[in-house]
Amino acid sequence: MSNLDLLRRKLEREKNARREAERLLEEKSLEVYRANQQLLELAEHNRTIIESAAEGIITYDQEAPCDL
Amino acid sequence: MKGIVFTELIGMIEATLGDEVADRVICGANTATDGAYTSVGTYDYQELISLVEQLARETGQLEAALVQSFGEYLFQRFLAMFPQFFDGVDSSISFLPTIEDRVHVEVRKLYPDAELPTFECNLENDGTLVLEYQSKRPFADLAEGLIQASIRHFQDDVSLVRHNLGDQDGTQARFELAPTSNQPIDSVASACQT
Numbered sequence: 590m591s592n593l594d595l596l597r598r599k600l601e602r603e604k605n606a607r608r609e610a611e612r613l614l615e616e617k618s619l620e621v622y623r624a625n626q627q628l629l630e631l632a633e634h635n636r637t638i639i640e641s642a643a644e645g646i647i648t649y650d651q652e653a654p655c656d657l
Numbered sequence: 658m659k660g661i662v663f664t665e666l667i668g669m670i671e672a673t674l675g676d677e678v679a680d681r682v683i684c685g686a687n688t689a690t691d692g693a694y695t696s697v698g699t700y701d702y703q704e705l706i707s708l709v710e711q712l713a714r715e716t717g718q719l720e721a722a723l724v725q726s727f728g729e730y731l732f733q734r735f736l737a738m739f740p741q742f743f744d745g746v747d748s749s750i751s752f753l754p755t756i757e758d759r760v761h762v763e764v765r766k767l768y769p770d771a772e773l774p775t776f777e778c779n780l781e782n783d784g785t786l787v788l789e790y791q792s793k794r795p796f797a798d799l800a801e802g803l804i805q806a807s808i809r810h811f812q813d814d815v816s817l818v819r820h821n822l823g824d825q826d827g828t829q830a831r832f833e834l835a836p837t838s839n840q841p842i843d844s845v846a847s848a849c850q851t
Contacts, residue, residue: 611696615767622766 658705658794659764659771660698662731666708667692669730678715685711699768702794721798728802732810749807749815749834750786754778774800786815786834795827804832814838 670679683692686707690700709727713720736743742760746752756776764771774792781787790800801819808815815834823829 607695614697618767 658700658702659696659768660694660700661696663694663700663705663708664696665731665734666705666727667694668734669727670712674716682708682711682715685714699771702796724796724798725802725805728799728804729806729809730802731799732803732806736810746811748811749804749813750780750784752807752811753786753788753804753834754780776800784836788832788834789822790830790832792828797821797827797830800830801832804834808834 667679667683670682686692686704688704688707690704692708694700709720709723712718712723716723739760742755742763743752746755753776757778761773764773772793774790774794774796777789777791779787788804790797797819801817804817807813808817813834814837816837818833818835820831820833821827821829822831
């Protein structure tokens, strides 16, 4: 077994490892993107609830006998 | 510029001209990264220009022709690496409009800061697809190579005409894909309705 063969195989392993790391990073990036989208949707949903709740309180205030 | 363009350029040089030429090109280009690229990184596009300049010196070919050849190679690589983008398309006229609407949408999910070129497309009444390339970088030659390879891949009966626009510096160009045979316009009518 020559030194050159050894280095070639080592190089090939490193190259494959790099490609696998790149693939993994893209997979994780997509997961982060999707999780973030879900959080944004949830935040929007919560904002709607909070705004509606505020309107509810206003309605309550208007009906409250506060000018007595 | 996205790292995949760099890793693929070096891959092309290694595959077609050998490791020694690739090594000379990388050493000669004398770039900040020394040719160590990953597909998920982002690098200065000037490095790509330096690499192409070296490749031109090495091969005696014109830079524009080399970049076009690289575009053709890149199309084949995209076909192999991202087959999902070629599902449900059977011609350049149906495929090219999806670059903006499907491909770049996916790229932005992974790389929100990516500064991608735009490919604005319009389907004329006579069935000609007009595609306007605009970029911050001068790679209309790369776009042309990709389009040429797409035409060849789908075996389209179209003629391709390119008009350089703006400052004529390769950052802006209009590509016209005109059908050369009398094919029914219906078959391509849905291509650009997005």
